[in-house]
Amino acid sequence: MTGVLSFTDVAVRFASTETSTGAPPVPPAVDSVSFTINRGEIFGIVGESGSGKSTLANSVMGLLPRSAQVTGSIRVNDREVIGLDDDQLRSMRGDEVSMIFQDASASLDPTWSVGDQIAETIRAHRTISRRGARAKAISLMTEVGIADAASRYSDAPHRLSGGMRQRIMIAAALANNPQLLIADEPTTALDVTIQAQVLALIGELRKNHGTTVLLITHDLGVVAQVCDRVGVMYGGKLLEVAAAEDLFANPQHAYTRALLAASPSGAPRGSRLPVIPAAWNIEDLQRLRQEGTE
Amino acid sequence: MSDIVPATTLLRVEGLNKTYQAGGPPWRRRRVHAVDNVSLTVARGRTLGLVGESGSGKSTLGRCILGLISPDSGQVVFDGVEVQGLSGKALSSFRRRVQPVFQDPYSSLDPRWPVGRSVRESLDSYRIGTPADRERRVLDLFDRVGLNPNLVNRLPTHLSGGQRQRVGIAAALASDPELIIADEPVSALDLSVQAQILNLFMDLQQDLGVASIFISHDLGVVEHISDEIAVLYHGVVVETGDVEQVMKRPVHPYTSRLLAAIPSSTPPRR
Numbered sequence: 001m002t003g004v005l006s007f008t009d010v011a012v013r014f015a016s017t018e019t020s021t022g023a024p025p026v027p028p029a030v031d032s033v034s035f036t037i038n039r040g041e042i043f044g045i046v047g048e049s050g051s052g053k054s055t056l057a058n059s060v061m062g063l064l065p066r067s068a069q070v071t072g073s074i075r076v077n078d079r080e081v082i083g084l085d086d087d088q089l090r091s092m093r094g095d096e097v098s099m100i101f102q103d104a105s106a107s108l109d110p111t112w113s114v115g116d117q118i119a120e121t122i123r124a125h126r127t128i129s130r131r132g133a134r135a136k137a138i139s140l141m142t143e144v145g146i147a148d149a150a151s152r153y154s155d156a157p158h159r160l161s162g163g164m165r166q167r168i169m170i171a172a173a174l175a176n177n178p179q180l181l182i183a184d185e186p187t188t189a190l191d192v193t194i195q196a197q198v199l200a201l202i203g204e205l206r207k208n209h210g211t212t213v214l215l216i217t218h219d220l221g222v223v224a225q226v227c228d229r230v231g232v233m234y235g236g237k238l239l240e241v242a243a244a245e246d247l248f249a250n251p252q253h254a255y256t257r258a259l260l261a262a263s264p265s266g267a268p269r270g271s272r273l274p275v276i277p278a279a280w281n282i283e284d285l286q287r288l289r290q291e292g293t294e
Numbered sequence: 295m296s297d298i299v300p301a302t303t304l305l306r307v308e309g310l311n312k313t314y315q316a317g318g319p320p321w322r323r324r325r326v327h328a329v330d331n332v333s334l335t336v337a338r339g340r341t342l343g344l345v346g347e348s349g350s351g352k353s354t355l356g357r358c359i360l361g362l363i364s365p366d367s368g369q370v371v372f373d374g375v376e377v378q379g380l381s382g383k384a385l386s387s388f389r390r391r392v393q394p395v396f397q398d399p400y401s402s403l404d405p406r407w408p409v410g411r412s413v414r415e416s417l418d419s420y421r422i423g424t425p426a427d428r429e430r431r432v433l434d435l436f437d438r439v440g441l442n443p444n445l446v447n448r449l450p451t452h453l454s455g456g457q458r459q460r461v462g463i464a465a466a467l468a469s470d471p472e473l474i475i476a477d478e479p480v481s482a483l484d485l486s487v488q489a490q491i492l493n494l495f496m497d498l499q500q501d502l503g504v505a506s507i508f509i510s511h512d513l514g515v516v517e518h519i520s521d522e523i524a525v526l527y528h529g530v531v532v533e534t535g536d537v538e539q540v541m542k543r544p545v546h547p548y549t550s551r552l553l554a555a556i557p558s559s560t561p562p563r564r
Contacts, residue, residue, distance in 0.1 A: 048484040162348075191347035191511065196555040218484070221514075221557030262489035265514035265556070269538065270496065273489035273518075280486070 003036040003075070004180050004212040005060065010034070010072035012055050012064065012236075029055045031236040032072070037229075039179075042206055042213040044227035044244070046220060048259075052236040053216045057184050060214075061099055062089040076180060095125045098173035102185035104165035108157040114168045115141065115153030121175040140171040144201060163194035170201065177209065184216045199226050220263060224248060232256045234280065255280045304505050305336040305359065305473060310368030312354055328354040329365065330529035336473065336522075339503040341495075343520030343537065345513055345552070351529035352509045356475050359507070360394055361385075372473070390420050393466035397478035399458030403450040409461045410436075410446025416468035435464040439494060456487035463494065467502075474498075474506040480515060492519055513556055517541055525549050 012030040030052040037043040047053040058064050060074055060081060074081045076097055084092070093099075101107050108117060118140055119133040128136070134153070141149035144167040157165055166186060173181055183202065187195040203226050205211045217223060223230050223244060231241045232253060239253040251257045254277075261267075261274040312329040328351045336342045346352045358365045361377055370377040372388060380388055396402040403412050410432050417428040433443045439460040450458055459479060466474055476495070480488040496519060498504050510516050516523060517537055524534040525548065532546040544550045 048486060192513070192555040193347065193551060196557075199557075219557070220485075225557040259485060262486050263514070264489070264492060264518035267518060269518055271518075272493050272496065275490050275493065276486035 004039050004041075004077060005214060006036040006073075006075045007056075008034050008073040008075075010056070010059065010070065010074055012052070012059055013069045013071075014065075015067050015069060027236065029068075029236050030059070033233075033236075033238045034072075035231055035238060035241050037180075037212055037214060039212055040206060040210045041228050042202070042215060042226055044215045044217060044223040044230040045233055046217055046223050046230055047233035048218060050235075051233040053233050054184055055236075056233070057099070057182050057214065057216045060182060061093055061097060063099075091125075094121055094173075094178070095176045096178060097180045097182065098176075098178040099182040099184065100166070100169045100173050100186050102188045104162065104169045104189075105157060107169055108165060110157055112156070113154045114157055114160065114165075115149075115155075118168065118172045118175055121172045125176045136175070137171070140174060141168070144168075144171045144174075145197070146171075161194075163190055163198065166190060166194075166198055167201070170198075170205075174205065174209075174211075178211065180212045180214065181205070182214045182216070185218070186215070187222060188217070188219070195222070196225075202226060220248075220260065221265070232259070302338050303335050304338045304373060305507075306369075306371040307335070307355075307359065308333045308369045308371070310355070310358060310370065311366045312351075312358055312363070313366055327529050329358060332368070332526075332529070332531050334524050334531060334534060336505050336507060338472070339499065339505050340521045341499060341506045341508055341519055343516035343523040344507055344509045344526060345511065345516045345523060346526035347511055347552075349528075350526040352511075352526050353477055354529075355526070356394075356477050356507065356509050360392060360475055361388065362394075386420070390469040391471050392473045392475065393469060393471040395459075395462050395466050395474055395476040395479045397481055399455055399462050399482070400450070402462055403458060405450055407449070408447045409450055409453065409458075412450075412461060413446075413465045413468055416465055420469050422469065431468070432464075435467055438467065439464045440490070454487075455483055456490060459483065459487075459491055460494070463491075463498075467498070467504075472505060474504055475509070476506055477509045478511070479508075481510065481512065488515070495519055513552060525552065 010030060010033045011028045013028045014026060033056060045053045045056065055064065059070050062084060064070065070082050108114065115137050118137040122128060122133045122136055138149045138153055141152065146152055146164060146167055160168065187198050190198060199222065202213060206213060215227060227244045229241060230244050230247050232239045232255065234255050239255055242252065247256065251260055258276040258280055262276055264273060267273055310329055310332045313325045313327050316324055316326045332355060344352050344355065357363045359370050364378065372392060377388060403409060413435055414428055414432050417423065417431060422428065423431060432446060436443045436446060441457060441460050445453065480491050483491060492515065499506065508516060508519055520537045522535065523537045523540050524531050527548045533540055533544060533549045540549065544553060
């Protein structure tokens with residue numbers, strides 16, 4: 001097995017106004033993170049708000065604002081992506097690496113049929129006739145479980161339910177057979193029964209196409225359901241990486257143990273839930289940071 | 295959880311219906327049955343978990359009970375008195391005794407008011423105590439919900455999400471309610487903060503004997519905190535009963551489906 005995506009000592013800093021006033025420097029949003037995702041693996045990153053998990057995901061695709069300074073090394077298929085120019089990034093995005101986000105309705109153009117949006121993604125990366133792209137788009141829609149895809153091709157996004165829209169996003173993300181799919185909270189906006197279907201779909205993609213998946217989530221249940229390995233992030237740092245089974249059975253880090261214990265499922269009904277110790281309280285951390293930047 | 299006190303009915307909902315006109319062009323408009331012939335009861339000091347997915351009608355039901363929207367038909371009876379048609383003093387007393395807690399502690403507090411004032415407003419509007427008493431009571435309430443009293447003069451933007459939700463709960467408690475209707479009160483919070491707020495709800499029930507209707511899409515949360523549970527599906531209560539019984543032996547296929555869809559906290563063996 002070879003690494004499809006590897007991070008070596010990656011840090012992301014958001015340069016605030018120059019620290020000439022003597023204010024302490026802003027702590028990095030992502031801080032010396034290193035790990036490698038193997039081919040065909042579903043790798044989860046779990047963390048609470050402000051842990052840096054989305055910043056890490058966005059850094060792969062070059063989606064961070066210009067004020068972000070990324071250091072270290074991020075390699076996709078052994079090619080360094082830090083420092084790629086816009087053209088190089090554009091040819092990589094949607095082709096080699098694809099990404100789906102939490103809010104599918106914000107990612108789709110509301111004035112355009114969903115089928116055309118998938119077809120456009122195909123045509124952006126290869127020479128294919130309109131008719132060919134249309135046929136490919138319909139077959140992708142069928143593959144992600146949209147019934148009667150040909151007749152839904154011309155529907156505008158608002159005609160589809162939230163779960164269906166997320167399937168359209170997945171179809172567009174798969175259009176060019178990416179080797180790596182980055183999914184940032186892909187099921188957070190969905191109901192649990194729909195979430196289960198979308199997670200099953202992601203599992204199938206891996207089985208049928210060998211797609212490698214980086215799954216970003218705050219939900220330990222989602223991690224348990226689909227991931228092979230998991231990294232736990234807190235305050236920009238990667239605290240531990242473990243096989244999913246081991247993480248739940250035998251968490252190594254104090255924060256991971258506290259996070260697992262804070263979840264109501266599994267705890268005896270009506271019992272007080274253990275509160276995360278102050279040292280690992282996400283809100284205290286946010287407040288400290290806020291005060292540091294004021 | 296308060297098994298010692300014999301359960302007496304505090305709230306009874308009977309045959310409640312609420313329909314909406316769906317939007318869209320006139321020829322496609324139809325009536326949506328948001329709440330469909332719903333009957334349920336809440337005993338004094340107990341917690342009823344109301345669970346369902348988006349569009350199941352759980353929030354509409356909560357709003358009907360609060361009297362924020364009026365049902366098409368059916369009854370809401372609080373402490374033996376029919377709520378529909380209350381006015382004047384009787385309505386004000388009902389409002390004092392039944393208080394809401396909302397999901398979003400960002401939009402339910404006035405952004406220009408110090409948070410202490412948001413809590414105090416309720417005391418002022420129900421004319422509870424003298425002005426000096428109210429000042430003290432606000433500090434007590436802050437203490438009660440685990441907030442540092444130093445925060446009373448802060449604006450909501452200076453508080454974290456968890457702190458704001460505590461302010462929302464303090465405001466609801468200000469009028470000494472007998473029933474709290476909490477609509478997704480922990481859905482916007484991180485797991486570690488969620489645990490603290492759930493603990494607070496359990497403390498309130500134990501210490502103050504407040505009954506509550508806890509509305510959530512999260513079956514894990516509802517199971518943890520509730521005595522009884524009602525499962526809503528397309529506006530219909532498909533299953534109701536003691537929480538343990540429903541979780542262990544669901545009768546309705548939708549409840550089983552909902553239970554099966556929850557990702558378990560342990561990964562399947564591969």
